[in-house]
Amino acid sequence: MKPHPRTALVALAVLLGAAGCAKSETEATAGPSEAASAQQQVVQTPAGSSGPTCTLDQFGGTKFDLKTATVGFSQSEKEANPFRIAETKSIKDEAAKLGITDLKVTNAQSQFSKQITDVQQLIAQGVKLLVIAPLNSDGWEPVLQQAAAKKIPIITVDRKINARPCSDYLTFIGSDxxxxxxxxxxxxxxxxxxxxxxxxxxxxxxxxxxxxxxxxxxxxxxxxxxxxxxxxxxxxxxxxxxxxxxxxxxxxxxxxxxxxxxxxxxxxxxxxxxxxxxxxxxxxxxxxxxxxxxxxxxxxxxxxxxxxxxSNPRFGPLAFETAQKFLDGQPIPDKVIISDREYDGSNAEASLGEAY
Missing domain, CATH: 3.40.50.2300 (Response regulator)
Structure with a gap:
Protein backbone atom coordinates (compact mmCIF):
# COMPACT_ATOMS: atom_id res chain seq x y z
CA MET A 1 0.00 0.00 0.00
CA LYS A 2 1.31 3.45 -0.82
CA PRO A 3 1.96 5.62 2.26
CA HIS A 4 0.96 9.25 2.19
CA PRO A 5 3.78 11.76 1.69
CA ARG A 6 5.10 13.19 4.95
CA THR A 7 4.31 16.68 3.68
CA ALA A 8 0.62 15.82 3.52
CA LEU A 9 0.66 14.68 7.14
CA VAL A 10 2.46 17.81 8.27
CA ALA A 11 -0.03 19.93 6.36
CA LEU A 12 -2.92 18.25 8.14
CA ALA A 13 -1.40 18.82 11.56
CA VAL A 14 -0.70 22.48 10.81
CA LEU A 15 -3.97 23.27 9.08
CA LEU A 16 -6.37 21.32 11.25
CA GLY A 17 -4.49 20.33 14.39
CA ALA A 18 -4.88 16.63 13.74
CA ALA A 19 -1.39 15.37 14.37
CA GLY A 20 -2.81 12.25 15.95
CA CYS A 21 -3.91 11.06 12.50
CA ALA A 22 -0.36 10.76 11.20
CA LYS A 23 -0.05 7.00 11.01
CA SER A 24 1.50 5.04 8.19
CA GLU A 25 -0.93 3.28 5.86
CA THR A 26 1.51 0.39 5.59
CA GLU A 27 0.53 -0.87 9.05
CA ALA A 28 -1.84 -3.50 7.68
CA THR A 29 -1.49 -5.66 10.77
CA ALA A 30 -1.80 -2.79 13.28
CA GLY A 31 -4.04 -2.91 16.35
CA PRO A 32 -7.41 -1.12 16.71
CA SER A 33 -6.05 2.38 17.38
CA GLU A 34 -3.58 2.16 14.51
CA ALA A 35 -6.26 0.83 12.16
CA ALA A 36 -8.58 3.69 13.06
CA SER A 37 -5.80 6.15 12.32
CA ALA A 38 -5.10 4.52 8.97
CA GLN A 39 -8.76 5.01 8.05
CA GLN A 40 -8.63 8.73 8.85
CA GLN A 41 -8.82 11.26 6.05
CA VAL A 42 -5.54 13.04 5.37
CA VAL A 43 -5.32 16.43 3.71
CA GLN A 44 -3.44 16.53 0.42
CA THR A 45 -1.73 19.91 0.60
CA PRO A 46 1.59 20.15 -1.26
CA ALA A 47 4.26 22.03 0.63
CA GLY A 48 4.32 25.72 -0.25
CA SER A 49 0.95 25.70 -2.01
CA SER A 50 -1.41 28.60 -1.55
CA GLY A 51 -4.88 29.58 -2.68
CA PRO A 52 -7.97 31.52 -1.66
CA THR A 53 -8.90 31.33 2.01
CA CYS A 54 -11.83 32.49 4.10
CA THR A 55 -12.07 33.75 7.68
CA LEU A 56 -15.05 34.33 9.92
CA ASP A 57 -14.67 38.09 9.45
CA GLN A 58 -14.61 37.76 5.66
CA PHE A 59 -17.63 35.46 5.67
CA GLY A 60 -19.55 37.88 7.84
CA GLY A 61 -20.82 35.41 10.41
CA THR A 62 -20.66 35.40 14.19
CA LYS A 63 -18.89 32.94 16.45
CA PHE A 64 -20.92 30.26 18.22
CA ASP A 65 -20.27 27.19 20.33
CA LEU A 66 -20.45 24.02 18.24
CA LYS A 67 -21.37 21.92 21.26
CA THR A 68 -24.58 23.80 22.00
CA ALA A 69 -25.44 24.95 18.46
CA THR A 70 -27.96 23.25 16.21
CA VAL A 71 -25.96 21.58 13.42
CA GLY A 72 -27.51 20.10 10.28
CA PHE A 73 -26.23 17.30 8.07
CA SER A 74 -27.97 16.67 4.75
CA GLN A 75 -27.32 13.25 3.24
CA SER A 76 -28.15 12.91 -0.44
CA GLU A 77 -28.55 9.23 -1.24
CA LYS A 78 -30.25 6.15 0.12
CA GLU A 79 -28.02 4.43 2.60
CA ALA A 80 -27.94 1.15 0.75
CA ASN A 81 -24.56 2.31 -0.54
CA PRO A 82 -21.67 1.55 1.87
CA PHE A 83 -20.11 4.93 1.06
CA ARG A 84 -23.20 6.77 2.33
CA ILE A 85 -23.51 4.52 5.38
CA ALA A 86 -19.90 5.22 6.36
CA GLU A 87 -20.26 8.93 5.60
CA THR A 88 -23.33 9.45 7.81
CA LYS A 89 -21.86 7.29 10.58
CA SER A 90 -18.68 9.36 10.56
CA ILE A 91 -20.63 12.62 10.94
CA LYS A 92 -22.77 11.21 13.77
CA ASP A 93 -19.84 9.58 15.57
CA GLU A 94 -17.69 12.71 15.49
CA ALA A 95 -20.56 14.93 16.65
CA ALA A 96 -21.10 12.59 19.61
CA LYS A 97 -17.38 12.54 20.36
CA LEU A 98 -17.25 16.34 20.41
CA GLY A 99 -20.33 16.63 22.60
CA ILE A 100 -22.51 18.29 19.97
CA THR A 101 -25.94 17.90 21.51
CA ASP A 102 -28.22 18.95 18.65
CA LEU A 103 -27.26 17.29 15.37
CA LYS A 104 -30.13 17.06 12.91
CA VAL A 105 -29.67 14.53 10.08
CA THR A 106 -31.82 14.29 6.96
CA ASN A 107 -31.70 11.92 3.98
CA ALA A 108 -32.96 12.96 0.55
CA GLN A 109 -33.35 9.33 -0.60
CA SER A 110 -31.64 10.21 -3.90
CA GLN A 111 -34.25 12.88 -4.75
CA PHE A 112 -32.77 16.30 -5.40
CA SER A 113 -36.02 18.19 -4.79
CA LYS A 114 -36.26 16.50 -1.40
CA GLN A 115 -32.70 17.48 -0.53
CA ILE A 116 -33.44 21.13 -1.25
CA THR A 117 -36.55 20.91 0.95
CA ASP A 118 -34.59 19.08 3.65
CA VAL A 119 -31.96 21.81 3.86
CA GLN A 120 -34.55 24.58 3.80
CA GLN A 121 -36.26 22.91 6.74
CA LEU A 122 -32.95 22.66 8.59
CA ILE A 123 -32.45 26.41 8.08
CA ALA A 124 -35.97 27.05 9.37
CA GLN A 125 -35.13 24.97 12.45
CA GLY A 126 -32.29 27.36 13.32
CA VAL A 127 -29.13 25.51 12.34
CA LYS A 128 -25.89 27.44 12.85
CA LEU A 129 -23.79 25.16 10.63
CA LEU A 130 -24.71 23.04 7.60
CA VAL A 131 -22.74 20.06 6.35
CA ILE A 132 -24.13 18.95 2.99
CA ALA A 133 -23.37 15.92 0.83
CA PRO A 134 -24.92 17.28 -2.40
CA LEU A 135 -26.76 15.02 -4.80
CA ASN A 136 -26.28 17.43 -7.72
CA SER A 137 -23.83 20.26 -8.29
CA ASP A 138 -26.36 22.73 -9.74
CA GLY A 139 -29.71 24.01 -8.51
CA TRP A 140 -28.71 25.14 -5.02
CA GLU A 141 -29.56 28.84 -5.40
CA PRO A 142 -32.69 28.83 -3.15
CA VAL A 143 -30.78 27.20 -0.31
CA LEU A 144 -27.70 29.36 -0.74
CA GLN A 145 -29.74 32.56 -0.65
CA GLN A 146 -31.53 31.54 2.54
CA ALA A 147 -28.31 30.43 4.23
CA ALA A 148 -26.47 33.60 3.18
CA ALA A 149 -29.22 35.78 4.62
CA LYS A 150 -28.61 34.15 8.02
CA LYS A 151 -24.82 33.91 7.61
CA ILE A 152 -24.90 30.12 8.01
CA PRO A 153 -21.59 28.54 6.94
CA ILE A 154 -22.03 25.58 4.60
CA ILE A 155 -19.42 22.86 4.26
CA THR A 156 -19.99 20.55 1.30
CA VAL A 157 -18.49 17.07 1.43
CA ASP A 158 -17.81 14.50 -1.28
CA ARG A 159 -19.38 16.55 -4.10
CA LYS A 160 -19.01 20.20 -5.02
CA ILE A 161 -21.75 22.69 -5.70
CA ASN A 162 -21.37 25.23 -8.49
CA ALA A 163 -21.24 28.39 -6.41
CA ARG A 164 -18.75 30.78 -4.79
CA PRO A 165 -16.71 29.64 -1.77
CA CYS A 166 -16.52 32.07 1.18
CA SER A 167 -19.69 33.68 -0.09
CA ASP A 168 -22.38 31.22 -1.15
CA TYR A 169 -20.80 28.48 0.96
CA LEU A 170 -17.69 28.15 3.11
CA THR A 171 -15.62 25.33 1.62
CA PHE A 172 -15.60 21.91 -0.03
CA ILE A 173 -13.98 18.83 1.51
CA GLY A 174 -13.38 15.84 -0.72
CA SER A 175 -11.19 14.01 -3.18
CA ASP A 176 -9.57 15.16 -6.40
CA SER A 311 -12.57 7.70 -2.09
CA ASN A 312 -12.61 8.05 1.69
CA PRO A 313 -16.10 8.81 3.12
CA ARG A 314 -15.08 9.43 6.74
CA PHE A 315 -15.73 13.18 6.68
CA GLY A 316 -16.79 13.69 10.30
CA PRO A 317 -13.46 14.61 11.94
CA LEU A 318 -12.26 16.83 9.12
CA ALA A 319 -15.62 18.57 8.68
CA PHE A 320 -15.92 19.50 12.34
CA GLU A 321 -12.23 20.38 12.69
CA THR A 322 -12.61 22.72 9.72
CA ALA A 323 -15.72 24.29 11.24
CA GLN A 324 -14.00 24.83 14.60
CA LYS A 325 -10.94 26.40 13.00
CA PHE A 326 -13.25 28.73 11.08
CA LEU A 327 -15.08 29.72 14.26
CA ASP A 328 -11.73 30.34 15.96
CA GLY A 329 -10.93 32.92 13.27
CA GLN A 330 -8.37 30.86 11.36
CA PRO A 331 -8.29 31.00 7.53
CA ILE A 332 -9.99 28.10 5.76
CA PRO A 333 -9.02 27.16 2.18
CA ASP A 334 -11.73 27.28 -0.47
CA LYS A 335 -11.29 23.53 -0.92
CA VAL A 336 -9.77 20.85 1.30
CA ILE A 337 -8.57 17.97 -0.88
CA ILE A 338 -7.94 14.64 0.79
CA SER A 339 -5.41 11.97 -0.12
CA ASP A 340 -6.72 8.59 -1.30
CA ARG A 341 -4.95 5.24 -1.31
CA GLU A 342 -5.23 2.43 -3.85
CA TYR A 343 -6.07 -1.24 -3.45
CA ASP A 344 -4.80 -3.96 -5.78
CA GLY A 345 -3.73 -7.57 -5.65
CA SER A 346 -0.65 -6.72 -3.60
CA ASN A 347 -2.48 -5.30 -0.59
CA ALA A 348 -6.21 -6.10 -0.83
CA GLU A 349 -6.34 -9.08 1.53
CA ALA A 350 -4.20 -7.42 4.20
CA SER A 351 -6.17 -4.17 3.96
CA LEU A 352 -9.69 -5.53 4.33
CA GLY A 353 -9.93 -4.28 7.90
CA GLU A 354 -9.26 -0.70 6.80
CA ALA A 355 -11.91 -0.66 4.05
CA TYR A 356 -15.46 0.43 4.82
Missing amino acids: FYEQGKRAADQMINALGGKGKVAILLGAPGNNVTTERTNGFKDRIKEKAPDIQISFEQTGEFAREKGQQVTEQLIQSNPDINGIYAENDEMALGAVTALKGAGKDPGAIKIVSVDGTRSAVQAIADGWLHAVVE
Whole structure:
Protein backbone atom coordinates (compact mmCIF):
# COMPACT_ATOMS: atom_id res chain seq x y z
CA MET A 1 0.00 0.00 0.00
CA LYS A 2 1.31 3.45 -0.82
CA PRO A 3 1.96 5.62 2.26
CA HIS A 4 0.96 9.25 2.19
CA PRO A 5 3.78 11.76 1.69
CA ARG A 6 5.10 13.19 4.95
CA THR A 7 4.31 16.68 3.68
CA ALA A 8 0.62 15.82 3.52
CA LEU A 9 0.66 14.68 7.14
CA VAL A 10 2.46 17.81 8.27
CA ALA A 11 -0.03 19.93 6.36
CA LEU A 12 -2.92 18.25 8.14
CA ALA A 13 -1.40 18.82 11.56
CA VAL A 14 -0.70 22.48 10.81
CA LEU A 15 -3.97 23.27 9.08
CA LEU A 16 -6.37 21.32 11.25
CA GLY A 17 -4.49 20.33 14.39
CA ALA A 18 -4.88 16.63 13.74
CA ALA A 19 -1.39 15.37 14.37
CA GLY A 20 -2.81 12.25 15.95
CA CYS A 21 -3.91 11.06 12.50
CA ALA A 22 -0.36 10.76 11.20
CA LYS A 23 -0.05 7.00 11.01
CA SER A 24 1.50 5.04 8.19
CA GLU A 25 -0.93 3.28 5.86
CA THR A 26 1.51 0.39 5.59
CA GLU A 27 0.53 -0.87 9.05
CA ALA A 28 -1.84 -3.50 7.68
CA THR A 29 -1.49 -5.66 10.77
CA ALA A 30 -1.80 -2.79 13.28
CA GLY A 31 -4.04 -2.91 16.35
CA PRO A 32 -7.41 -1.12 16.71
CA SER A 33 -6.05 2.38 17.38
CA GLU A 34 -3.58 2.16 14.51
CA ALA A 35 -6.26 0.83 12.16
CA ALA A 36 -8.58 3.69 13.06
CA SER A 37 -5.80 6.15 12.32
CA ALA A 38 -5.10 4.52 8.97
CA GLN A 39 -8.76 5.01 8.05
CA GLN A 40 -8.63 8.73 8.85
CA GLN A 41 -8.82 11.26 6.05
CA VAL A 42 -5.54 13.04 5.37
CA VAL A 43 -5.32 16.43 3.71
CA GLN A 44 -3.44 16.53 0.42
CA THR A 45 -1.73 19.91 0.60
CA PRO A 46 1.59 20.15 -1.26
CA ALA A 47 4.26 22.03 0.63
CA GLY A 48 4.32 25.72 -0.25
CA SER A 49 0.95 25.70 -2.01
CA SER A 50 -1.41 28.60 -1.55
CA GLY A 51 -4.88 29.58 -2.68
CA PRO A 52 -7.97 31.52 -1.66
CA THR A 53 -8.90 31.33 2.01
CA CYS A 54 -11.83 32.49 4.10
CA THR A 55 -12.07 33.75 7.68
CA LEU A 56 -15.05 34.33 9.92
CA ASP A 57 -14.67 38.09 9.45
CA GLN A 58 -14.61 37.76 5.66
CA PHE A 59 -17.63 35.46 5.67
CA GLY A 60 -19.55 37.88 7.84
CA GLY A 61 -20.82 35.41 10.41
CA THR A 62 -20.66 35.40 14.19
CA LYS A 63 -18.89 32.94 16.45
CA PHE A 64 -20.92 30.26 18.22
CA ASP A 65 -20.27 27.19 20.33
CA LEU A 66 -20.45 24.02 18.24
CA LYS A 67 -21.37 21.92 21.26
CA THR A 68 -24.58 23.80 22.00
CA ALA A 69 -25.44 24.95 18.46
CA THR A 70 -27.96 23.25 16.21
CA VAL A 71 -25.96 21.58 13.42
CA GLY A 72 -27.51 20.10 10.28
CA PHE A 73 -26.23 17.30 8.07
CA SER A 74 -27.97 16.67 4.75
CA GLN A 75 -27.32 13.25 3.24
CA SER A 76 -28.15 12.91 -0.44
CA GLU A 77 -28.55 9.23 -1.24
CA LYS A 78 -30.25 6.15 0.12
CA GLU A 79 -28.02 4.43 2.60
CA ALA A 80 -27.94 1.15 0.75
CA ASN A 81 -24.56 2.31 -0.54
CA PRO A 82 -21.67 1.55 1.87
CA PHE A 83 -20.11 4.93 1.06
CA ARG A 84 -23.20 6.77 2.33
CA ILE A 85 -23.51 4.52 5.38
CA ALA A 86 -19.90 5.22 6.36
CA GLU A 87 -20.26 8.93 5.60
CA THR A 88 -23.33 9.45 7.81
CA LYS A 89 -21.86 7.29 10.58
CA SER A 90 -18.68 9.36 10.56
CA ILE A 91 -20.63 12.62 10.94
CA LYS A 92 -22.77 11.21 13.77
CA ASP A 93 -19.84 9.58 15.57
CA GLU A 94 -17.69 12.71 15.49
CA ALA A 95 -20.56 14.93 16.65
CA ALA A 96 -21.10 12.59 19.61
CA LYS A 97 -17.38 12.54 20.36
CA LEU A 98 -17.25 16.34 20.41
CA GLY A 99 -20.33 16.63 22.60
CA ILE A 100 -22.51 18.29 19.97
CA THR A 101 -25.94 17.90 21.51
CA ASP A 102 -28.22 18.95 18.65
CA LEU A 103 -27.26 17.29 15.37
CA LYS A 104 -30.13 17.06 12.91
CA VAL A 105 -29.67 14.53 10.08
CA THR A 106 -31.82 14.29 6.96
CA ASN A 107 -31.70 11.92 3.98
CA ALA A 108 -32.96 12.96 0.55
CA GLN A 109 -33.35 9.33 -0.60
CA SER A 110 -31.64 10.21 -3.90
CA GLN A 111 -34.25 12.88 -4.75
CA PHE A 112 -32.77 16.30 -5.40
CA SER A 113 -36.02 18.19 -4.79
CA LYS A 114 -36.26 16.50 -1.40
CA GLN A 115 -32.70 17.48 -0.53
CA ILE A 116 -33.44 21.13 -1.25
CA THR A 117 -36.55 20.91 0.95
CA ASP A 118 -34.59 19.08 3.65
CA VAL A 119 -31.96 21.81 3.86
CA GLN A 120 -34.55 24.58 3.80
CA GLN A 121 -36.26 22.91 6.74
CA LEU A 122 -32.95 22.66 8.59
CA ILE A 123 -32.45 26.41 8.08
CA ALA A 124 -35.97 27.05 9.37
CA GLN A 125 -35.13 24.97 12.45
CA GLY A 126 -32.29 27.36 13.32
CA VAL A 127 -29.13 25.51 12.34
CA LYS A 128 -25.89 27.44 12.85
CA LEU A 129 -23.79 25.16 10.63
CA LEU A 130 -24.71 23.04 7.60
CA VAL A 131 -22.74 20.06 6.35
CA ILE A 132 -24.13 18.95 2.99
CA ALA A 133 -23.37 15.92 0.83
CA PRO A 134 -24.92 17.28 -2.40
CA LEU A 135 -26.76 15.02 -4.80
CA ASN A 136 -26.28 17.43 -7.72
CA SER A 137 -23.83 20.26 -8.29
CA ASP A 138 -26.36 22.73 -9.74
CA GLY A 139 -29.71 24.01 -8.51
CA TRP A 140 -28.71 25.14 -5.02
CA GLU A 141 -29.56 28.84 -5.40
CA PRO A 142 -32.69 28.83 -3.15
CA VAL A 143 -30.78 27.20 -0.31
CA LEU A 144 -27.70 29.36 -0.74
CA GLN A 145 -29.74 32.56 -0.65
CA GLN A 146 -31.53 31.54 2.54
CA ALA A 147 -28.31 30.43 4.23
CA ALA A 148 -26.47 33.60 3.18
CA ALA A 149 -29.22 35.78 4.62
CA LYS A 150 -28.61 34.15 8.02
CA LYS A 151 -24.82 33.91 7.61
CA ILE A 152 -24.90 30.12 8.01
CA PRO A 153 -21.59 28.54 6.94
CA ILE A 154 -22.03 25.58 4.60
CA ILE A 155 -19.42 22.86 4.26
CA THR A 156 -19.99 20.55 1.30
CA VAL A 157 -18.49 17.07 1.43
CA ASP A 158 -17.81 14.50 -1.28
CA ARG A 159 -19.38 16.55 -4.10
CA LYS A 160 -19.01 20.20 -5.02
CA ILE A 161 -21.75 22.69 -5.70
CA ASN A 162 -21.37 25.23 -8.49
CA ALA A 163 -21.24 28.39 -6.41
CA ARG A 164 -18.75 30.78 -4.79
CA PRO A 165 -16.71 29.64 -1.77
CA CYS A 166 -16.52 32.07 1.18
CA SER A 167 -19.69 33.68 -0.09
CA ASP A 168 -22.38 31.22 -1.15
CA TYR A 169 -20.80 28.48 0.96
CA LEU A 170 -17.69 28.15 3.11
CA THR A 171 -15.62 25.33 1.62
CA PHE A 172 -15.60 21.91 -0.03
CA ILE A 173 -13.98 18.83 1.51
CA GLY A 174 -13.38 15.84 -0.72
CA SER A 175 -11.19 14.01 -3.18
CA ASP A 176 -9.57 15.16 -6.40
CA PHE A 177 -11.99 13.34 -8.69
CA TYR A 178 -10.08 14.14 -11.88
CA GLU A 179 -6.97 12.63 -10.32
CA GLN A 180 -8.99 9.56 -9.31
CA GLY A 181 -9.94 9.10 -12.95
CA LYS A 182 -6.31 9.36 -14.02
CA ARG A 183 -5.21 6.85 -11.41
CA ALA A 184 -7.97 4.45 -12.48
CA ALA A 185 -6.72 4.79 -16.05
CA ASP A 186 -3.18 3.97 -14.95
CA GLN A 187 -4.48 0.80 -13.32
CA MET A 188 -6.42 -0.12 -16.47
CA ILE A 189 -3.40 0.52 -18.69
CA ASN A 190 -1.37 -1.77 -16.45
CA ALA A 191 -4.05 -4.46 -16.47
CA LEU A 192 -4.42 -4.47 -20.26
CA GLY A 193 -0.80 -3.90 -21.19
CA GLY A 194 -1.73 -0.66 -22.93
CA LYS A 195 -4.16 -2.03 -25.53
CA GLY A 196 -7.71 -3.32 -25.78
CA LYS A 197 -11.34 -2.22 -25.59
CA VAL A 198 -12.73 -0.61 -22.46
CA ALA A 199 -16.26 0.24 -21.29
CA ILE A 200 -17.11 3.00 -18.84
CA LEU A 201 -19.93 2.62 -16.34
CA LEU A 202 -20.66 6.29 -15.78
CA GLY A 203 -21.87 7.67 -12.47
CA ALA A 204 -25.08 9.63 -12.05
CA PRO A 205 -25.33 12.70 -14.32
CA GLY A 206 -25.47 16.24 -12.96
CA ASN A 207 -22.58 16.24 -10.49
CA ASN A 208 -18.89 17.01 -10.65
CA VAL A 209 -17.82 13.55 -9.49
CA THR A 210 -19.06 11.84 -12.65
CA THR A 211 -17.72 14.57 -14.93
CA GLU A 212 -14.26 14.68 -13.41
CA ARG A 213 -13.78 10.93 -12.98
CA THR A 214 -14.73 10.50 -16.65
CA ASN A 215 -12.51 13.31 -17.94
CA GLY A 216 -9.53 12.21 -15.88
CA PHE A 217 -9.81 8.64 -17.15
CA LYS A 218 -10.23 9.61 -20.80
CA ASP A 219 -7.47 12.20 -20.76
CA ARG A 220 -5.01 9.74 -19.22
CA ILE A 221 -5.88 6.99 -21.70
CA LYS A 222 -5.44 9.40 -24.60
CA GLU A 223 -2.12 10.58 -23.20
CA LYS A 224 -0.54 7.27 -22.23
CA ALA A 225 -2.34 4.45 -24.08
CA PRO A 226 -3.73 5.45 -27.49
CA ASP A 227 -4.13 1.75 -28.31
CA ILE A 228 -6.87 1.45 -25.70
CA GLN A 229 -10.26 2.17 -27.26
CA ILE A 230 -13.18 3.36 -25.15
CA SER A 231 -15.93 1.57 -27.04
CA PHE A 232 -18.90 1.79 -24.67
CA GLU A 233 -20.23 4.36 -22.18
CA GLN A 234 -23.50 4.26 -20.26
CA THR A 235 -24.64 5.52 -16.88
CA GLY A 236 -25.05 3.03 -14.10
CA GLU A 237 -26.21 5.85 -11.81
CA PHE A 238 -23.75 4.80 -9.06
CA ALA A 239 -26.10 1.86 -8.27
CA ARG A 240 -25.29 -1.86 -8.09
CA GLU A 241 -28.49 -3.02 -9.81
CA LYS A 242 -28.05 -0.56 -12.65
CA GLY A 243 -24.39 -1.51 -13.00
CA GLN A 244 -25.46 -5.14 -13.39
CA GLN A 245 -28.10 -4.28 -15.98
CA VAL A 246 -25.73 -2.15 -18.06
CA THR A 247 -23.02 -4.81 -17.94
CA GLU A 248 -25.48 -7.48 -19.07
CA GLN A 249 -26.25 -5.29 -22.09
CA LEU A 250 -22.54 -4.62 -22.59
CA ILE A 251 -21.43 -8.23 -22.83
CA GLN A 252 -24.19 -8.89 -25.37
CA SER A 253 -23.41 -5.89 -27.58
CA ASN A 254 -19.62 -5.86 -27.05
CA PRO A 255 -18.52 -9.47 -26.43
CA ASP A 256 -14.90 -8.56 -27.16
CA ILE A 257 -14.63 -6.02 -24.32
CA ASN A 258 -11.40 -6.32 -22.33
CA GLY A 259 -11.90 -3.93 -19.44
CA ILE A 260 -14.57 -2.09 -17.46
CA TYR A 261 -13.99 1.19 -15.64
CA ALA A 262 -16.76 1.61 -13.06
CA GLU A 263 -16.95 5.06 -11.51
CA ASN A 264 -17.87 3.58 -8.14
CA ASP A 265 -17.64 0.21 -6.41
CA GLU A 266 -21.37 -0.45 -6.37
CA MET A 267 -21.50 -0.45 -10.18
CA ALA A 268 -18.34 -2.57 -10.28
CA LEU A 269 -19.92 -5.17 -8.01
CA GLY A 270 -23.03 -5.13 -10.19
CA ALA A 271 -20.74 -5.79 -13.15
CA VAL A 272 -19.22 -8.75 -11.32
CA THR A 273 -22.70 -10.23 -10.79
CA ALA A 274 -23.40 -9.85 -14.52
CA LEU A 275 -20.09 -11.48 -15.47
CA LYS A 276 -20.70 -14.39 -13.11
CA GLY A 277 -24.16 -14.84 -14.64
CA ALA A 278 -22.60 -14.95 -18.09
CA GLY A 279 -20.18 -17.68 -17.02
CA LYS A 280 -17.07 -15.49 -17.15
CA ASP A 281 -14.00 -16.40 -15.12
CA PRO A 282 -12.51 -14.02 -12.53
CA GLY A 283 -10.18 -11.60 -14.28
CA ALA A 284 -11.36 -12.43 -17.78
CA ILE A 285 -12.51 -8.82 -18.05
CA LYS A 286 -10.39 -6.40 -16.04
CA ILE A 287 -12.44 -4.17 -13.74
CA VAL A 288 -11.13 -0.99 -12.13
CA SER A 289 -13.33 1.14 -9.89
CA VAL A 290 -13.34 3.96 -7.35
CA ASP A 291 -14.43 3.97 -3.68
CA GLY A 292 -12.75 1.37 -1.48
CA THR A 293 -15.69 -0.50 0.03
CA ARG A 294 -14.92 -3.72 1.85
CA SER A 295 -16.90 -5.77 -0.67
CA ALA A 296 -14.87 -4.32 -3.55
CA VAL A 297 -11.56 -4.91 -1.79
CA GLN A 298 -12.67 -8.50 -1.13
CA ALA A 299 -13.51 -8.80 -4.84
CA ILE A 300 -9.89 -7.86 -5.62
CA ALA A 301 -8.67 -10.61 -3.28
CA ASP A 302 -11.08 -13.01 -5.01
CA GLY A 303 -9.77 -12.06 -8.46
CA TRP A 304 -12.88 -10.33 -9.84
CA LEU A 305 -11.64 -6.74 -9.60
CA HIS A 306 -8.20 -5.63 -10.71
CA ALA A 307 -7.88 -2.47 -8.61
CA VAL A 308 -9.79 0.18 -6.69
CA VAL A 309 -8.88 3.82 -6.16
CA GLU A 310 -10.12 4.86 -2.73
CA SER A 311 -12.57 7.70 -2.09
CA ASN A 312 -12.61 8.05 1.69
CA PRO A 313 -16.10 8.81 3.12
CA ARG A 314 -15.08 9.43 6.74
CA PHE A 315 -15.73 13.18 6.68
CA GLY A 316 -16.79 13.69 10.30
CA PRO A 317 -13.46 14.61 11.94
CA LEU A 318 -12.26 16.83 9.12
CA ALA A 319 -15.62 18.57 8.68
CA PHE A 320 -15.92 19.50 12.34
CA GLU A 321 -12.23 20.38 12.69
CA THR A 322 -12.61 22.72 9.72
CA ALA A 323 -15.72 24.29 11.24
CA GLN A 324 -14.00 24.83 14.60
CA LYS A 325 -10.94 26.40 13.00
CA PHE A 326 -13.25 28.73 11.08
CA LEU A 327 -15.08 29.72 14.26
CA ASP A 328 -11.73 30.34 15.96
CA GLY A 329 -10.93 32.92 13.27
CA GLN A 330 -8.37 30.86 11.36
CA PRO A 331 -8.29 31.00 7.53
CA ILE A 332 -9.99 28.10 5.76
CA PRO A 333 -9.02 27.16 2.18
CA ASP A 334 -11.73 27.28 -0.47
CA LYS A 335 -11.29 23.53 -0.92
CA VAL A 336 -9.77 20.85 1.30
CA ILE A 337 -8.57 17.97 -0.88
CA ILE A 338 -7.94 14.64 0.79
CA SER A 339 -5.41 11.97 -0.12
CA ASP A 340 -6.72 8.59 -1.30
CA ARG A 341 -4.95 5.24 -1.31
CA GLU A 342 -5.23 2.43 -3.85
CA TYR A 343 -6.07 -1.24 -3.45
CA ASP A 344 -4.80 -3.96 -5.78
CA GLY A 345 -3.73 -7.57 -5.65
CA SER A 346 -0.65 -6.72 -3.60
CA ASN A 347 -2.48 -5.30 -0.59
CA ALA A 348 -6.21 -6.10 -0.83
CA GLU A 349 -6.34 -9.08 1.53
CA ALA A 350 -4.20 -7.42 4.20
CA SER A 351 -6.17 -4.17 3.96
CA LEU A 352 -9.69 -5.53 4.33
CA GLY A 353 -9.93 -4.28 7.90
CA GLU A 354 -9.26 -0.70 6.80
CA ALA A 355 -11.91 -0.66 4.05
CA TYR A 356 -15.46 0.43 4.82
